[in-house]
Amino acid sequence: MKFFGLYKNTQVFKIALIVAIVVIGYIASVFYTQMQKLDTSVELIASSNKTQYELEKLLSIMGNYEMSLRNYIITQNEVYLEDRFLNRGEIEACIKNLKKIAGNDSAKIKDIDSLKKLIDYRFKLFRDLLLIQKSPRKNTSELYIKLLESSSCTESMHAFVYKRINAEISKIKRYNTNHQFELNDSIISAFLLVLLSLLILLLSFNKMNVDINELKKTNDELKFTNLSFKNAEQIAGFGHWKYNLVKNTYTFSDNFYRLMGVEPRAFEPSLENVGKFLHPDDYNSVMEVHKQSLIDHQPTSIMLRYLLQDGTVKYIMSVGSFTRNSNGDLVKIGVNYDITAQYKKTLEIEESNKQLKTINAELESFNNIVSHDLQEPLRKIQMFVSRLEEKEIDLLTPNGKEYFVKIRLAANKMQTLLIDLLNYSRVAKGDKIFVKLNLKDLVEQCIQDLSVDIEEKKAEIEVMDLPEINGIGFQMEQLFVNLISNSLKYSKENIPPKISIKSEKISGKEMYNSKIISNTDYHKIVVSDNGIGFKQEYADKVFQLFKRLETDSKYTGTGIGLAICKKIMENHNGFIKVKSRPSVGTKFSLFFPK
């Protein structure tokens, strides 16, 4: 596995390849010198063989001359002297050849020179013998002496030549052994060379195979990634593009074309062709931003519109940035995505927001009219009622007096209702300026404000230590005034109300809207009373606008007070809960975020 890892490492493989090539080069040069040596030894052997041949040829020519002379002496027939007898030409050719073979070897040239002297001497003897034989007074003894001399000269020539030949033979033998060795070496070198080459070839082939497989795998993965990317582009509605600043070429993805409402590769990827799809109103600004970015290489983010061939308008977000590709060319790459749906939705939201604001403003002014402008005539009614009551009441019958009282009560009730409505709209509108509030001081102030009612009901109010919270001053006052007056309002007949306002630790089980409320996040303040209470099932109803549980005329509620409390708590990112039991009492819990 480790080897395979090394094998896969191209760097290591490259180094191995270089080493192998160096080794092959070395072996090849060794092989070349061996072959060169072999060549010279072959040449040497050839020249030795030639020398032998020339020497033997010389001997045989000389032998022929000798035989011809003998035959002449014996037969006295001149025929034997005719055929090229004593022709120096042949001999000279042999000597020349020998000298050519010897080359620059001075020892050999000396040998040849001494051989030539011997031959010259022998030729002299030939001529002497011929002269003796041809003379009319033939001296037989002198002939014998010359013949003997000739024989010994021939023998010494033979001896000389054979000595030379033997020397050449032994030389050849030596050369041959060397040659044999060199041949062996060369074979080994050649074998090694072939073996190594084969090994490298095999390794290379294998490595190539491995690489190709790897490439195939990578290619497959790339294909898959590409396909996924194309799918993703289509699903997510974006297309990407590239611009090579060096080669001045654009590349567009398939979905880039689809965004423009055409088939992939419907036109040559170029800026001009894309420009045809730009909304005419956007054309100049988009081109300017793009071209500027090609100068300063800053990323771009452009919102633009396509005007498609079928006339539809698409809103497109186009972002681009610069990078370098593997060739080192500067490339601007970008993504265009279709934000038409988003854009339209934003427009819709903006539109409905506007509508909501108008409706809200209308509601507010309506509320203002209802609560404020209605107070004016109501006040008049109340004034005239009080005028009548003061001056004219005695003129009425007892029935009339009773109706009159009812008119006054109804008018007063309407006034409370209008004031509550005004308060509610004030809270809902909310100038939300949060300040640090000391709740204990604030509650004391509320009690002060309600002192008339408290005295009238003979209520007992207990205020314990309360935390500081961040809140809107007048809303907090409103909250506690509403809660305390609620307790005063719904108290039991003939039993003085007891109201307690205190801070409580949040137990682990506290929940609101299936969210766990913990002591670390919230303050809990409890306002409890011993009033008439209500059934727990109505707990949610009491906080709804105009929802009243008690409709008996002795309870003067408007159904707005607790709705205001709920609204105030919402304004403070808190909430209000209520626990109540009929004829036992009610306990409101307020939760303020810390």
Next chain:
Amino acid sequence: MTNNLTPLQIFLADDDEDDRIFFSEAIEDIRMKNKLTLFNNGKDLMDYLLDSDASLPDILFLDLNMPYKNGLECLKEIRADNRFKDVSIAIYSTSSSEEDIENTFIEGANIYIKKPNDFSELKKVIKGVFQMNWQFHISGLNKETFFFSI
């Protein structure tokens, strides 16, 4: 300010006829020596005041919501003129909105009265204002004491 020898000069600028009647009836009932002058709107009031011969009121009751020239505009003009520095101004309005109270306080009104819903209460309020120690009230003026309640 109250003194039994010279009658108290009272001005009321209010566009509502009923309110003018209620006010004058209430003042009659109080039986205090005073001289009440009524104006139907802010413009009439200012036209009168800017006439250099005019006798100036001790207390001016000023409604806010009036045609031609509203109470706040009158208040600004009066407080801008040094001639009227001794005139005590009581805002007399149906509104009890924070905004109106705040604005008139800033512009230099001396007291803010919400028009009562009950005639006897109106009498109490007017009486209270007449008997007020203005010197003391003005020196200790703040937003809490500005809004007049019985």
